[in-house]
Every structure is written in C-alpha cells, then in structure tokens.
Amino acid sequence: MKELYIVRSPYTFNGMDVRVEKPLFTVVGIPLDSTSSFRSGCRFAPLYVRLASQTIELFSLRSLINIEEIPIADAGDVVIPHGDVTRSLSIIEGVVSELISDGLRLVFIGGEHTISLGVVKGLMKALTTSNVCYLCFDSHSDFRYEYLGSKYSHACVTRRIYEILGNRRITLVGIRAVSHEEYRDLKNSNIRYFTSNQVKTLGVREISRNISKALEDCSKIHLSIDLDVLDPAYAPGVTTPEPEGITPTELLDILQLIIDDRFISLDVVELTPSYDQSMITSIVAAKIINEVLGMIYSKISMK
Numbered sequence: 001m002k003e004l005y006i007v008r009s010p011y012t013f014n015g016m017d018v019r020v021e022k023p024l025f026t027v028v029g030i031p032l033d034s035t036s037s038f039r040s041g042c043r044f045a046p047l048y049v050r051l052a053s054q055t056i057e058l059f060s061l062r063s064l065i066n067i068e069e070i071p072i073a074d075a076g077d078v079v080i081p082h083g084d085v086t087r088s089l090s091i092i093e094g095v096v097s098e099l100i101s102d103g104l105r106l107v108f109i110g111g112e113h114t115i116s117l118g119v120v121k122g123l124m125k126a127l128t129t130s131n132v133c134y135l136c137f138d139s140h141s142d143f144r145y146e147y148l149g150s151k152y153s154h155a156c157v158t159r160r161i162y163e164i165l166g167n168r169r170i171t172l173v174g175i176r177a178v179s180h181e182e183y184r185d186l187k188n189s190n191i192r193y194f195t196s197n198q199v200k201t202l203g204v205r206e207i208s209r210n211i212s213k214a215l216e217d218c219s220k221i222h223l224s225i226d227l228d229v230l231d232p233a234y235a236p237g238v239t240t241p242e243p244e245g246i247t248p249t250e251l252l253d254i255l256q257l258i259i260d261d262r263f264i265s266l267d268v269v270e271l272t273p274s275y276d277q278s279m280i281t282s283i284v285a286a287k288i289i290n291e292v293l294g295m296i297y298s299k300i301s302m303k
C-alpha cells in the first residue's frame, strides 16, 4: 500500500486486529479540529470512540449479526496539520481515494463535520460511478456559503458538497437549526430535507419510506452522522448542541429501515470528549457504528 498519512492509535475499534487479511470494513480516525464555532476538542474523538467501543457487546439483536465475525480492520488516524483546513482536506481526500476499493467499505470517526467534504471528494475520485449520494443526519443544515470568512467551516460543509453533487444526490434528516439566509438558500436549492419535528410527527416508518424514496436513484451512498442530530440529553458531548433532537433509538430504527448494500461508507462526527460527561456521547457513537456495521453486513450477506 502506498504510504498514507496515517498513525496508529493506542486502542483499536472494538479491540479488533489492526490488519485483517481481507477486511470488509476499515475504520479510520480523522481528528480534524480547526473550524469549530463553539466547543473545540473533537481531535480527541477517535481515541474516545475506540475506548468506548471496548465496552460494547458485539452481538447485535437488531440485525442478529455477531459483529466479531465481520472482518473489520482499524487503520489508525489520518495525520492532520491542525489549522490548515485546505491541506487537511486534500490529505483526507487522498487517503480516502487510496483506501476505497471494490468491496471494501470505510468507517470514519471525526473530527469536525468538514471531514465529510474530503471523504466525498475522495470517493468521487476513486469510484467508477459518479452517482454517489450523501445522506446526512444533522441538527444543522450546514448550508452557509461561508462562515466567519471561511468556506471550509463546519457550518458550510453541506454547501460545499452540494456544489459537487448537486441537489438530487443530497438528503438531510433531523434538521432544526438554520439561519434565515441558510433556510432561504436551502429552499432554493431544492435539496430534500426532513426536520427533527417531521421525524417525531410522521414517525419512524413514514419518514424512512420518504428517505428511501429520496435515495432511489443512488448507486452508492455515503452516510454522515453528526452526533448533534441526537437530543443533547443523549449526546451532550458535541461541539454545538441543539435542543429538540431525535433519540438514538429513533436514529437506529430509521437506519434499520433504509440501509442496504449501497451504503459504502459512514462518518460519525462532531464529538468533543472534554464536554462528554460519563462518556455518554462516545458510547452512543461506538454503538451507532457497530449497529450500522451489523445492518450493512446483514444486507451484504443476504445477497
């Protein structure tokens, strides 16, 4: 393998082997922590999610999959030149495009949400299909053209991805925090979005049907989970907490209904361990990753 900008972590995800001969999934930490507008510290999230993962039971009652049997490798963390977002993004893009290959799926532990831009660019560079879709669970639409003078702020990540993918290949779920201008731009873009209030009022089944419909034409799907989509009661340790969120159960119930074998990659972002009392958010992040792995694996196994 080409020399990548990657360092080892003291823990591996789920305590798995670092090098698995033929992994189906590879876990990569991306500790980008440069533009957070409120509480910083998400550079330590990959370490804490790996630590939390040591305590998660690995048989999934949702998908009836023994996660220990899934070949998962942990590649370590991408080396990030903190403070230099554009260079960080090009390193992320390079690592992702080198790692992704036929049949291998990637799991990224952020880092701030900006990493999703590097991930999407890396996928677009390496994959033969250009029909990659971006499905994002987030309390924020992140649709500002720029924030505090930066086009690469975590508050602009959906906008940058929209400039690459266009409106038909983006779906946002759990939205409840936008500026007036952002809302106007989001409406004009015709991006499909579902608010956290719609999740509550329509219910898991109806909202999942709507999301699946929005994903109908996608060949491959990148799933991005900003942990602030969850209510701060369940995920207090995030950079910008936002009240009125969905529950971890609602999130996983929706994912269980929509995930299929087109889901090739996942990122879990915006965790700040220093604000995470009792590791609540780190543990929920590790749980979400494991359940998503189980869901994707059960769909691959069915084929």
Ligand SMILES: [Mn+2]
Binding pocket: 138, 139, 140, 226, 228, 229, 240, 270
């Ligand atoms: Mn957010």
